[in-house]
Amino acid sequence: MSTVAFIGLGNMGGPMASNLLKAGFKVQAFDLSETALAQLAAEGAKACTSAAEAATAADFVISMLPAGKHVAMTYTGETGIASVLRKDALVIDCSTIDATTARKVGAELAAQGIAFIDAPVSGGVGGAKAGTLTFIVGGSEQNFNRAQSVLSAMGKNLFHAGDVGAGQVAKICNNMLLSILMVGTSEALQLGIDNGLDPKVLSDIMLKSSGRNWTLELYNPCPDVMPNVPSSNGYQGGFMVDLMAKDLSLATETALSSQSSTPMGTLARSLYVAHQRQGHGKEDFSGIFQMFAKKN
Numbered sequence: 001m002s003t004v005a006f007i008g009l010g011n012m013g014g015p016m017a018s019n020l021l022k023a024g025f026k027v028q029a030f031d032l033s034e035t036a037l038a039q040l041a042a043e044g045a046k047a048c049t050s051a052a053e054a055a056t057a058a059d060f061v062i063s064m065l066p067a068g069k070h071v072a073m074t075y076t077g078e079t080g081i082a083s084v085l086r087k088d089a090l091v092i093d094c095s096t097i098d099a100t101t102a103r104k105v106g107a108e109l110a111a112q113g114i115a116f117i118d119a120p121v122s123g124g125v126g127g128a129k130a131g132t133l134t135f136i137v138g139g140s141e142q143n144f145n146r147a148q149s150v151l152s153a154m155g156k157n158l159f160h161a162g163d164v165g166a167g168q169v170a171k172i173c174n175n176m177l178l179s180i181l182m183v184g185t186s187e188a189l190q191l192g193i194d195n196g197l198d199p200k201v202l203s204d205i206m207l208k209s210s211g212r213n214w215t216l217e218l219y220n221p222c223p224d225v226m227p228n229v230p231s232s233n234g235y236q237g238g239f240m241v242d243l244m245a246k247d248l249s250l251a252t253e254t255a256l257s258s259q260s261s262t263p264m265g266t267l268a269r270s271l272y273v274a275h276q277r278q279g280h281g282k283e284d285f286s287g288i289f290q291m292f293a294k295k296n
């Protein structure tokens with residue numbers, strides 16, 4: 001079985017690496033957090049003291065890091081691990097980062113003869129734990145095919161979006177749309193509540209009407225409409241406002257560079273950044289509902 005180096009064992013990376021171990025891969029792991037590292041070591045991974053040690057002799061190197069600067073630092077420049085990688089290794093970055101950094105990292109690795117794909121995910125912590133993530137891959141057809149064995153141990157749907165960087169572009173288009181749906185669903189539910197409707201009844205009506213969308217189906221933002229979602233648990237767990245604000249900033253940067261018009265995405269970014277600045281950064285992104293709710 002192949003050896004996988006896994007760098008970044010946070011809310012997403014931890015369970016993803018755990019699923020690789022369950023599928024029989026040998027995992028060499030590294031995270032700045034000793035707790036996260038010890039947790040995966042207890043499941044059978046080799047705990048490494050640096051990204052370079054983890055990547056040595058690995059067939060695949062997977063990273064799941066917060067942002068572009070962490071990915072660039074891991075692979076390129078003076079701190080980068082490119083020099084210790086096997087020439088036939090495949091580097092798979094699953095973090096959500098800007099497409100420009102993904103292309104830059106891909107080009108620098110390619111210059112040293114090492115293959116790279118960007119493979120951001122959709123599906124959240126629940127999908128990471130269940131092994132049902134959607135991977136959105138940017139890279140060559142050949143490298144997309146090479147990645148199938150590892151990606152399918154962590155996910156259910158694998159998409160090839162285009163060349164290096166295309167995975168990141170598709171991912172931020174999706175998250176921009178998701179944020180717009182979350183804000184729109186929140187304001188519509190509150191409008192109903194303010195006019196005497198029961199949010200459960202209104203949700204059922206909209207689910208069978210043309211307002212139906214993913215947030216109503218699986219992630220209702222109004223507390224106590226749906227069990228086992230962050231809104232019914234004080235907006236804890238799930239997908240942090242900080243991360244959504246980051247993704248919306250990436251969408252805005254991308255729109256500026258392609259001179260695209262994204263008025264709804266720009267507004268959603270402003271609302272999420274305002275919500276973040278009110279101290280909700282660590283809460284789930286469905287908590288934007290609170291911005292519309294009437295305080296007693």
Ligand code: NAD
Pocket residue numbers: 007008009010011012013030031032033036051064065066067070073074094095096097121122123124125238239240243
């Ligand atoms: P997280 O903050 O829980 O985990 C990041 C981990 O990386 C932490 O354990 C941290 O210690 C580690 N780390 C940071 N810098 C490092 C370095 N230089 N070397 C080694 N380890 C380092 O974040 P997360 O929720 O797991 O998200 C990771 C990525 O996945 C982000 O890009 C995020 O946008 C994306 N994502 C998250 C979700 C979600 O629901 N949480 C969903 C889809 C995509």
